[in-house]
Every structure is written in structure tokens, then in C-alpha cells.
Amino acid sequence: MLYIQDKESKKNNSSDQEFDIFLFFKFLLRNKFLIGKFSLISFLLGIIFSFTIKNVYEGQFQIVLKKDEQQASAYGSFQNIIGLDKTNDLKTEVGILESPSLLKPILKYILLSKDSEDISNLDAKFFSWRKNNLDVNLLKGTSILDISYRDEDKDLIIPVLQKMTLAYQDYSGRTKRRREELTKTFLINQIDKYQKKSSASLKAAQDFAIDEDLVFNNLNIDENSNLIQNNSLSTTNLLQTNIGFERDRVKAANQLKKIDLQIEKIKNLKDEVDELIYYGASIPALAKEGLPDEIKESENRLLTINQQLESIKSLNENDLEALQYIGASIPALVEQGLPQTLKNIESNLVDLRAKYTDADINIINLIEKRKLTSSLLRERAIKYLNVEKTNIFLNREPRINLLKDRAIKYLKALRLEIEADMEAVMRPKEVILKYKELIREAARDEKTLISLEQQLRIIELEGAKTEDPWELITEPTLKNKPVEPSRIFISFSFLVLGTLLGVIFSIYKRRKSDLVEDSQNLENFFNVKIIENLSSTDIKLGSTKILFLKKFFNNLSGERTVLISLGEFKEENSKKLKKLLTLDKSNDKTLMIKSSLEFMDDTTDFENAFLITRVDTLKFKEIKELRKRLDFLNLRIKGIILMY
Known part of the structure; x- marks a missing residue:
């Protein structure tokens, strides 16, 4: 805390915390001129500094990251299989558009345009340039990309933005061509594989049916069905494939159960x-x-x-x-x-x-x-x-x-x-299971082959289409006024910094001086209240404050009371006060005013002790020493009289 308090007297509640804040504001008011000097000087330095910084200009454009729905459906079945990104992963797309592979040529152009710039070590410079000069963001809830570029060279911004638009539009077509190439290669390889696999599985099912006297039915594959969905082979229909004689067996078994139930019911x-x-x-x-x-x-x-x-x-x-x-x-x-x-x-x-x-x-x-x-x-x-x-x-x-x-x-x-x-x-269980397995495998292979051939035709048709590049919503534009530096912000920041330095210096100065400065600090230290505040004009016969003090001391319990003076006093005021506060002779009580040194030499056993001092000249060192001595005498200050 800013002010020292008696550890025994601290109270952890909200009222004490508010009281400390009040003391802090009083401290600021006492040092307002010193803090004001720091603030003013810092504010002027901020204004001067803001005019030494070069102006930074900004330009921007917006582009739509268009996704063709038909194209997405054509490739969507193979996105994860062949390692392509998902069509709706716009964040991944933005990451690619910020990558060095697209933007490093732009940086090289910028460095070459500035004759003094060194184009070596582009990799190290790229990330710093992207962080400080470029903003690439998706507008929330849309597929619109907003690109902003900042530079001190106002004439360079529009050419740089134009090069970026060309690079992005070229990338959109390049991505489509690369996707087509990968997908076609994948499909051709898979079709060749499944042609052989389908023929082998079909022959195995037919041979097994002949050997076991089973009827081999056509697979009846629907060429319009799409087998590949959600990146996995759907075998729902194939798992439902059954064999005719097995259906007859199951049907007969159910009929027998039904007949038995009917006979039992009729008997009952x-x-x-x-x-x-x-x-x-x-x-x-x-x-x-x-x-x-x-x-x-x-x-x-x-x-x-x-x-x-x-x-x-x-x-x-x-x-x-x-x-x-x-x-x-x-x-x-x-x-x-x-x-x-x-x-x-x-x-x-x-x-x-x-x-x-x-x-x-x-x-x-x-x-x-x-x-x-x-x-x-x-x-x-x-x-x-x-x-x-x-x-x-x-x-x-x-x-x-x-x-x-x-x-x-x-x-x-x-x-x-x-x-x-x-x-x-009836057939043995092993024969039925084996035949069903062969039928399912043959049907699955045939259906997969048909689906792959359909997908290849769709990809070839998509490749023949001419696709428009990503559409520019706004052409590259340059803001008329510089976006940096913000001279008001810089000046205000310097003002805040100067004020903070002024407060810190004031605290340092107060701690170095060790002055108590505020009566509240004194009350907190001794955990007592101020009884009275006396000025030089109050120290006279008939003064209401003097009369109050005399009455106060007369009403105290105990016969011996001492006023311990601490700090610097005018000797004249001290003598007057000692004379005015002398108690009536008819009263057996004794009131003495002694300096802290006189009090230490006095052997009188005092029952009450009060402090009389000035806070503007009193130091924490003095009151700490006094309290230490009072603790040895098992005596505590019961009140404070302030002089000013």
C-alpha cells in the first residue's frame, strides 16, 4: 500500500479499502502540480514524436471464394480418399491464400520496386511482411475474402493489390485443374482394379452354385445408384441380399410354428x-x-x-x-x-x-x-x-x-x-453362409465398378467446362488518408505514460521524505481518532477548542495524563498551550506536556498518554520510535491533537 498502517489495526473490509482510495486521491491532489508537469512534458513529446513517424497508407479489395455446387458434388465423394481438401473448408482456403507459395512473388516485386531493399533471404522477410503489412480475413458468415495491404509508399499499393488479384484468380483455376488430374488418375486406377476383381468374384459365386446345386440369380445392380457416400462404401442393400431356397426354408419354418400354435389353440x-x-x-x-x-x-x-x-x-x-x-x-x-x-x-x-x-x-x-x-x-x-x-x-x-x-x-x-x-x-449351414458371402462380394464389386465408371464420366464432363475465375466484388482501391500513425492516440498514450510517471515519482518522493503528510495516516498508525485540530489563533484564553480540551482532560479517568509532543513546534505556542491546559488546583488530576525525549527521561507512572504533533513535519521514523517505547512501558496513545 501507499501508506504505512499499524498491522494490528488493519481491518480487511470494504470500508477500509474505500478509505485507502480516498487517501490516494488526497495524495494526488497534494502532488497535482508535479504530476501535471510530467503529463504536460510527456504530451508535448508525444506530439513531436508522432510527427516524426512516416505516414502509412492502405488499400483493399474483396473477392468471392466461389464454389461450384455441381463440381463439389462431382469431387465430394473422393475428397478424403485422394487427399483433397473439403469443398466447404474456407478456412483452409484462406490459409493457402496467405501462404508463401502465392505471396512470395508479390513480396519480391515490392522489394524490387524499392531500390534500396535487399531481395535476399525472402523467407525470413516474408512472415514479418505478412504480419505487419497484410490482412486477409473472411467476412463473417460469407465466402467473401477481404484483403488489405499497407505501405509507406502510396504509389505502390494499387499495383501490389492488382498483382494479388491476378495471383488469386489464377490459383482458383489451377486448383480445379489439379483436382481433375488427381481424381481422373485415381478413378482410372480403381476401375482397372475392380474390373479384374468383379470378374473373379462373379466367377467364384457361379462355380460354387454349380457345385452345390444352387440357383444363381442375376445380381440386378442398379446403375443409377450411387454406392459411394460420405467417403465410405455403403453396403446396406447388399447385406439385404438373400437366397431363394433360404427364404423358402424360413417361410416353411414360420408356417410350421403357425400350425402348431393353431392346433394348440383349437385344443384349448x-x-x-x-x-x-x-x-x-x-x-x-x-x-x-x-x-x-x-x-x-x-x-x-x-x-x-x-x-x-x-x-x-x-x-x-x-x-x-x-x-x-x-x-x-x-x-x-x-x-x-x-x-x-x-x-x-x-x-x-x-x-x-x-x-x-x-x-x-x-x-x-x-x-x-x-x-x-x-x-x-x-x-x-x-x-x-x-x-x-x-x-x-x-x-x-x-x-x-x-x-x-x-x-x-x-x-x-x-x-x-x-x-x-x-x-x-435344406442345405448345410456352411454352404449357405459361404454362398451368401460370395454373392455379397460379387454384388459389391460390381456395384463399385459401375459407380467408379459413372464418376469418371462426370469428371471428364466437368473437365470440359470452362470455369470463371473467382469474382472481384470490389476493385483494388486506395484510402485517401493515411491509416497510420494515429497522432491523437500516440499523444494520448504519451500523456497517460507521463501521468503514470508523475504518480510514480510522487510516491517515490514521499517515501524518500518519510513524511506522514496526512492525519488519516496518523490515525491508522495508532488506531485512534483526532481529538482536536489547533491553529496558532486557537491557542488563547477563552478559545472554545481550549475549553473543550480542558473539559476533556478533566473528565478522563486516571490521575496522571501526559501530552507527548512530537515534531517541530514553535516554542511560544508550546508554552502557551502548557499554560492554558493546566488543570484546576481543586482537581487532584495532573496533566503534563512533554517532548518525546523528556517523556523518556521521566519516571512518572502515567495512566493516560496523548500525542500532540504536526503532520506536515512529522516523519514515520519518529512515530515508529515513539510507539516502540510506549510498547515497552505498556502504554498506548489514546488520542491525537494536531497543530497546524
Whole structure:
């Protein structure tokens, strides 16, 4: 820290830190004239220095790093295989455009244009020149390259930029030609290799099929498919290639599992007549016999009978029309004529009521006859339906058992047939695996060959096209005003440097003088407060400050108090103060004012000690010595009176 403090009195909190900053600003204010001199002199030197530096001018142009999408797709499959850069790697492209291979001829031209320049050791000079004079940057989010060149020779900038545009445009065409050459060489070599490999793998698959009595199918390679994607061979379709007899074997095995499940399900069926009918109908032979349909019709009739019985039981005496309808659906009742008789009675009753009242004897007789007929029809309908229901139940279980037996027998017969077919297509596991491996290899080689031939045709077509060089967005231009030096910046930097030197020198000067300078430093050192500030005019009888001090010392606990004077005082002021601060005789307390030397020679056992001093002449050495002696006496300063 700038100011020395008592280690025991330091407090690590924010208030102390703010207080130190306040002291620092007070220190700057006390030394403002010295710091100002340093700042002014440094600022003037900065202005003079800025005018001694040569002007630096800047020119720039922008160019598009164009990428042809069709060309990119043609080469993209082989970028990593043949060692070419990725088409979208613009950062790599920028690195090439900054490389010595492109820019060293430009530097040589610049050095030759400056007669005094030495063109030897271009390699060593190149990197320094590129760092200090050239900026090559991609505009963010685009493929636009911004090139800026700086030089002290204003007339040289435009010619240099023009040469750079020609070099970059020539490089764009050279890259395309080199890519075509490498790709064609690679494809021709690979086509020759895969022609031989494809013929050999195809012959091996055919020979193996003949030896093992297998059917060799055509590979059916799609010439429009692209095998090479993402720099790796895609074998998804080839891995799905299967062999006909293996498919038949797998199909037969699945059918056997299905038949076993059906047989087990049929055996476990009890009251699930609908499921049994479904299984029976799914077996062609049983469906042709009609047994599932017969059982289904019986079940439907049984359901109808139950519904009719429920309806008859729920009918009241007046629901004659519903009763006639149900009776008409029962053949035995129709044959007996009961439904028609009831209908005729209703018709006659309607006719009579049109002529007579209900009290007529004919109407009364018809109503009684209708009641008897409807009761008879209801009883006979219930009887006939129950008889039919009983007959259906008697035949139901034998039919269901018959359907189960026939279904199981048919499925077992079908299972034997499928097992025979499965055994006919069985081959040893090693034969199947070997044949599949040969088929996949032959198909993969053939497809790779087709893809390589397609790529070679595309590359040859691309090579026949004439490609435009990279497009200039802006022509090389020169800024009218120099970009360097920034005289304002240089002058301001010198001003800041001068101010900093002034502050450092002021700190050095203060430390060398060892003066306390500020009352706050004194308070921090002894960890006490200033009791009072006294000027020469305050040291007089009746002064409020003197009266306050007398009252303060009178109220102190302890009988013996000493004021230790430290630093330079006017002897006259010291005598006046000693006289004015003399305590009342009626008071048993003693107050003495002694210099630091007198205090050391005094043997009095003081209970209170206070310091009286001037900060402008007081040195840290003096207060350190005083505190050291007070520590030996187990006495500490309780307050400070400042003179000024």
C-alpha cells in the first residue's frame, strides 16, 4: 500500500479499502502540480514524436471464394480418399491464400520496386511482411475474402493489390485443374482394379452354385445408384441380399410354428364357439364342406330364439301385433293358422266397432275370442321355440367336436406337407453362409465398378467446362488518408505514460521524505481518532477548542495524563498551550506536556498518554520510535491533537 498502517489495526473490509482510495486521491491532489508537469512534458513529446513517424497508407479489395455446387458434388465423394481438401473448408482456403507459395512473388516485386531493399533471404522477410503489412480475413458468415495491404509508399499499393488479384484468380483455376488430374488418375486406377476383381468374384459365386446345386440369380445392380457416400462404401442393400431356397426354408419354418400354435389353440377352446368357427373357416377344406357355416347358422338361430323368448315374455295383453309377428316367424304356428286367426279377429273387431259400441254382444264375444287366441298363440310359440332350442343344443356339442377334430387333422396333414417341402430346400449351414458371402462380394464389386465408371464420366464432363475465375466484388482501391500513425492516440498514450510517471515519482518522493503528510495516516498508525485540530489563533484564553480540551482532560479517568509532543513546534505556542491546559488546583488530576525525549527521561507512572504533533513535519521514523517505547512501558496513545 501507499501508506504505512499499524498491522494490528488493519481491518480487511470494504470500508477500509474505500478509505485507502480516498487517501490516494488526497495524495494526488497534494502532488497535482508535479504530476501535471510530467503529463504536460510527456504530451508535448508525444506530439513531436508522432510527427516524426512516416505516414502509412492502405488499400483493399474483396473477392468471392466461389464454389461450384455441381463440381463439389462431382469431387465430394473422393475428397478424403485422394487427399483433397473439403469443398466447404474456407478456412483452409484462406490459409493457402496467405501462404508463401502465392505471396512470395508479390513480396519480391515490392522489394524490387524499392531500390534500396535487399531481395535476399525472402523467407525470413516474408512472415514479418505478412504480419505487419497484410490482412486477409473472411467476412463473417460469407465466402467473401477481404484483403488489405499497407505501405509507406502510396504509389505502390494499387499495383501490389492488382498483382494479388491476378495471383488469386489464377490459383482458383489451377486448383480445379489439379483436382481433375488427381481424381481422373485415381478413378482410372480403381476401375482397372475392380474390373479384374468383379470378374473373379462373379466367377467364384457361379462355380460354387454349380457345385452345390444352387440357383444363381442375376445380381440386378442398379446403375443409377450411387454406392459411394460420405467417403465410405455403403453396403446396406447388399447385406439385404438373400437366397431363394433360404427364404423358402424360413417361410416353411414360420408356417410350421403357425400350425402348431393353431392346433394348440383349437385344443384349448371350450366355449369360444366364434373363435372355433373362425379357425374352421380359415381352413379351405373345412370351409368347402360347409361345417363351419352350419355351426355358425345354428349359433345365430339360437341367438334369435333367445331374443324371441325374451320378447314374448315381456309382451303385455295389448301387444297383439308384436305377438302376431313373432308367431308368423314360427313355421308350426303358421301351419296351424293361429297368427292369421288372431289377425282376422282384429280385422273383424275393427269393422264392428265402426258400427256398434263396445257394449254390443258381438264385440264382447270377439274380444273374448281374441283373448283366448292370443293366450294360445303365446303358449304355443314359447313351447315350439323351447323345443327348437333344445334340438339345437343337442346337436351343438357333437358338431363342435367334429369341427375341432377335422380342423386338427387337416392342420396335421398340412404340417407333414410343409415339413417335406422344408427338407427339400435344406442345405448345410456352411454352404449357405459361404454362398451368401460370395454373392455379397460379387454384388459389391460390381456395384463399385459401375459407380467408379459413372464418376469418371462426370469428371471428364466437368473437365470440359470452362470455369470463371473467382469474382472481384470490389476493385483494388486506395484510402485517401493515411491509416497510420494515429497522432491523437500516440499523444494520448504519451500523456497517460507521463501521468503514470508523475504518480510514480510522487510516491517515490514521499517515501524518500518519510513524511506522514496526512492525519488519516496518523490515525491508522495508532488506531485512534483526532481529538482536536489547533491553529496558532486557537491557542488563547477563552478559545472554545481550549475549553473543550480542558473539559476533556478533566473528565478522563486516571490521575496522571501526559501530552507527548512530537515534531517541530514553535516554542511560544508550546508554552502557551502548557499554560492554558493546566488543570484546576481543586482537581487532584495532573496533566503534563512533554517532548518525546523528556517523556523518556521521566519516571512518572502515567495512566493516560496523548500525542500532540504536526503532520506536515512529522516523519514515520519518529512515530515508529515513539510507539516502540510506549510498547515497552505498556502504554498506548489514546488520542491525537494536531497543530497546524
